[in-house]
Amino acid sequence: MILLDQLEAQLEVLNAKSLRRRRRTADTACAPRVTVDGNPVLAFCSNDYLGLAAHPKIISALQQGASLYGVGSGASHLISGHSRAHAILEERLADFMAPHIDACRALYFCTGYMANLAVLCGLAAVSGRATEIFSESLNHASLIDGAKLSRAQVHVYPHGQVQALQSLLEASTAATKIVVTDSVFSMDGDLAPLAAILALCEQHNAWLVIDDAHGFGALGEHGRGVLEHFNLRSPNLVYMGTLGKAAGVGGAFVAAHATVIDWLVQKARPYIYTTAAPPALAHALLTSLDIIGGAEGHARRLHLQELIAQVRGDLRLQRWTLMPSTTAVQPIIIGDNAESMRAAASLYEQGIWVPAIRPPTVPDGTARLRITLSAAHTHDDVACLLDAVNTLEARA
Numbered sequence: 001m002i003l004l005d006q007l008e009a010q011l012e013v014l015n016a017k018s019l020r021r022r023r024r025t026a027d028t029a030c031a032p033r034v035t036v037d038g039n040p041v042l043a044f045c046s047n048d049y050l051g052l053a054a055h056p057k058i059i060s061a062l063q064q065g066a067s068l069y070g071v072g073s074g075a076s077h078l079i080s081g082h083s084r085a086h087a088i089l090e091e092r093l094a095d096f097m098a099p100h101i102d103a104c105r106a107l108y109f110c111t112g113y114m115a116n117l118a119v120l121c122g123l124a125a126v127s128g129r130a131t132e133i134f135s136e137s138l139n140h141a142s143l144i145d146g147a148k149l150s151r152a153q154v155h156v157y158p159h160g161q162v163q164a165l166q167s168l169l170e171a172s173t174a175a176t177k178i179v180v181t182d183s184v185f186s187m188d189g190d191l192a193p194l195a196a197i198l199a200l201c202e203q204h205n206a207w208l209v210i211d212d213a214h215g216f217g218a219l220g221e222h223g224r225g226v227l228e229h230f231n232l233r234s235p236n237l238v239y240m241g242t243l244g245k246a247a248g249v250g251g252a253f254v255a256a257h258a259t260v261i262d263w264l265v266q267k268a269r270p271y272i273y274t275t276a277a278p279p280a281l282a283h284a285l286l287t288s289l290d291i292i293g294g295a296e297g298h299a300r301r302l303h304l305q306e307l308i309a310q311v312r313g314d315l316r317l318q319r320w321t322l323m324p325s326t327t328a329v330q331p332i333i334i335g336d337n338a339e340s341m342r343a344a345a346s347l348y349e350q351g352i353w354v355p356a357i358r359p360p361t362v363p364d365g366t367a368r369l370r371i372t373l374s375a376a377h378t379h380d381d382v383a384c385l386l387d388a389v390n391t392l393e394a395r396a
């Protein structure tokens with residue numbers, strides 16, 4: 001059939017460029033030691049930064065949540081799907097982020113992808129096409145898609161270049177200006193210069209939308225993410241944190257001034273036209289938040305910092321380069337797609353699972369091994385990884 005032939009030809013093109021993606025199937029819970037396609041491996045690829053994805057207390061809370069609220073929400077939030085569990089979680093999230101946001105309220109979403117679509121579409125809807133979005137060049141795909149869906153005019157500024165952003169803002173006469181950036185760049189692990197960006201936003205009367213998918217729970221004294229890390233507070237801030245990474249469960253939230261949240265509930269189609277997440281997840285997230293904000297979360301963040309220092313101290317690379325990252329995302333740039341694939345395959349044969357990341361997820365010529373660390377890893381786990389990588393690079 002001609003339509004299938006077209007697809008097969010395109011898939012062959014991907015194959016030839018070492019760009020064909022495949023999924024591995026995990027047979028066990030997300031943890032450093034996981035069974036994948038039947039094989040036990042040591043994994044460095046999840047975003048479970050605090051090691052909460054299989055935490056016994058959160059598992060119990062999810063079970064309890066299912067007993068209390070059932071498994072499905074039954075409808076969208078604006079029809080009948082908004083449960084007491086969602087409402088309590090939103091209050092808790094708002095209280096948690098209140099040190100950084102005036103009149104803070106929170107809105108819970110099924111995924112971070114949807115939260116990003118909702119925030120950009122919702123804020124842009126105030127001025128329609130007279131909105132301009134200023135988007136950092138390495139932003140996550142969901143922000144790029146959200147900007148497209150918003151139909152605003154989009155300006156992309158180069159990675160980390162506050163000067164370039166300033167010039168764009170100075171030249172803009174848009175009725176609504178939205179600057180949007182990842183806080184921790186997911187493929188590089190570096191941090192956006194948020195204090196400088198926020199100052200510009202205040203000066204130019206622009207919203208600053210921060211996607212803290214990799215910071216919430218993992219950064220800051222209490223796990224309040226990048227706002228706490230950089231000690232930021234401003235009425236211009238719209239904060240998006242995900243709950244499927246460090247928080248270990250799933251979903252995401254937007255925290256902002258109560259008026260912003262009210263507006264999103266009225267206007268953000270990706271919030272309005274979808275079934276509310278299972279309330280049991282919201283219930284389980286209360287326990288996750290208790291852990292993140294308490295002594296256990298603190299201890300887990302400290303351990304994670306030690307593991308990061310171990311990677312940075314003990315890798316001995318000649319040709320490959322460890323990127324300058326202080327976060328749990330520690331990428332090693334190899335460059336060539338096929339060589340990156342071979343490196344990942346060789347590690348996997350040794351029982352170590354580190355994903356190779358290729359274009360289009362990263363720019364051409366910057367294929368890499370992307371190590372992600374979790375507080376559930378031990379120093380021995382990391383030593384095992386570093387030995388394998390050091391030996392592999394010396395031989396390659």
Ligand SMILES: *Cc1c(COP(=O)(O)O)cnc(C)c1O
Nearest residue numbers: 111112113140142186213242244
């Ligand atoms: C993971 C991620 C998202 C999407 O969040 P989900 O809850 O997985 O949909 C958004 N932004 C960034 C930077 C991410 O890394």
